[in-house]
Amino acid sequence: MLRSTVCVLGAVMTSQVVAEPPKVVADIAPIHSLVARVMDGVAEPVLIVPPGASPHSHAMRPSEARALQSADIVFWVGEELTPWMDKPLSTLSAGSKKISLLEVDGTILHEYRDVVEESGHDDHTDHDDHAGHKDHEDHGHEDHADHDDHGHEDHADHDDYAGHKDHDDHGHDDHAHDHDGTDPHAWLDPENARTWAFAIANILAEVDIENAQAYQDNAKAFDNELTLLGDQINADLADMKAHRFITFHDAYQYFEKRFGLETSGSVSLGDAANPGPARLATLREKVSEDQIDCAFAEPQYDTRLVETAIEGSGATILDLDPVGIAVDPGPKLYPTLLQAMAQSFLVCANGS
Numbered sequence: 553m554l555r556s557t558v559c560v561l562g563a564v565m566t567s568q569v570v571a572e573p574p575k576v577v578a579d580i581a582p583i584h585s586l587v588a589r590v591m592d593g594v595a596e597p598v599l600i601v602p603p604g605a606s607p608h609s610h611a612m613r614p615s616e617a618r619a620l621q622s623a624d625i626v627f628w629v630g631e632e633l634t635p636w637m638d639k640p641l642s643t644l645s646a647g648s649k650k651i652s653l654l655e656v657d658g659t660i661l662h663e664y665r666d667v668v669e670e671s672g673h674d675d676h677t678d679h680d681d682h683a684g685h686k687d688h689e690d691h692g693h694e695d696h697a698d699h700d701d702h703g704h705e706d707h708a709d710h711d712d713y714a715g716h717k718d719h720d721d722h723g724h725d726d727h728a729h730d731h732d733g734t735d736p737h738a739w740l741d742p743e744n745a746r747t748w749a750f751a752i753a754n755i756l757a758e759v760d761i762e763n764a765q766a767y768q769d770n771a772k773a774f775d776n777e778l779t780l781l782g783d784q785i786n787a788d789l790a791d792m793k794a795h796r797f798i799t800f801h802d803a804y805q806y807f808e809k810r811f812g813l814e815t816s817g818s819v820s821l822g823d824a825a826n827p828g829p830a831r832l833a834t835l836r837e838k839v840s841e842d843q844i845d846c847a848f849a850e851p852q853y854d855t856r857l858v859e860t861a862i863e864g865s866g867a868t869i870l871d872l873d874p875v876g877i878a879v880d881p882g883p884k885l886y887p888t889l890l891q892a893m894a895q896s897f898l899v900c901a902n903g904s
Contacts, residue, residue, distance in 0.1 A: 576756070577626045585885035586627075590756065592770050603879075621644065625649045630652035653748050661735075662734070664821070667815055737805070742810065746778050786811060795844075795900060798838075799848045832861060846900035
């Protein structure tokens with residue numbers, strides 16, 4: 553704690569000057585929500601990628617770049633989700649901490665997949681098969697402050713989404729993108745959110761000792777909230793396990809595997825790049841073969857590709873929102889996002 557000496561009417565008095573909390577930045581709204589929950593009552597983090605912009609291909613604004621450059625701590629999913637952040641993060645000062653959450657010990661990781669092109673379906677209810685899984689037992693993550701992860705800039709340009717509502721070029725070659733490696737949509741497994749919240753609290757506590765207890769208490773309270781939320785979602789989605797569906801892009805396997813759901817595929821792969829005609833034709837065959845009940849679009853994308861994929865099937869089109877664009881950013885966004893996703897699946901299962 554810093555101290556300063558002041559003179560008042562000839563008397564010398566010592567006053568305490570409390571150090572400012574660290575300036576913290578988060579990449580996408582769900583991660584911002586986790587950080588905001590841990591920092592609740594202390595300070596507010598800055599969000600880089602705004603709701604409605606694509607984390608896969610966002611172009612930062614100057615104000616976002618300035619927020620990033622002035623950050624003491626940056627929490628981001630990782631280069632797998634936001635490769636454009638690599639260069640800005642590499643220019644941060646040596647004293648800044650850059651934490652890729654995909655690198656945190658205990659994180660459950662899944663590889664990219666393509667259900668449409670697979671000849672068979674794995675059993676997605678087996679939660680013990682996590683290739684690339686980190687050590688789940690260690691929730692004390694104090695070794696991630698030196699990760700050389702990569703940064704954010706401004707987010708008001710919402711026209712950078714591949715497949716965004718105003719993009720009409722759907723003629724991408726099906727194999728134009730590399731879909732090997734880790735699927736970065738790991739925040740959609742609440743077990744990862746639990747692990748990350750403790751990691752965030754530990755890192756903040758190292759930097760801001762004065763508020764360390766508040767961070768730890770917030771993480772523990774959030775842990776309890778996630779337990780109740782996960783139990784509720786499991787109960788609500790018990791009937792959904794018998795239903796098949798497709799999604800706009802393959803962003804949901806973490807949620808599916810956590811809650812025992814099984815997809816018939818997706819219009820786009822995990823990077824949300826627009827599909828080619830061959831992929832759509834194959835997906836249409838699977839839609840017919842699996843007799844899907846629902847197709848899940850996303851609020852920020854044109855629904856025409858989803859409509860094409862299910863034409864004639866009688867499937868219902870519903871929405872899934874993996875980044876919470878319809879929710880105000882802040883500590884409540886993450887649980888609200890999961891609840892909304894569960895509600896969409898529940899509507900699908902109930903047929904109304």
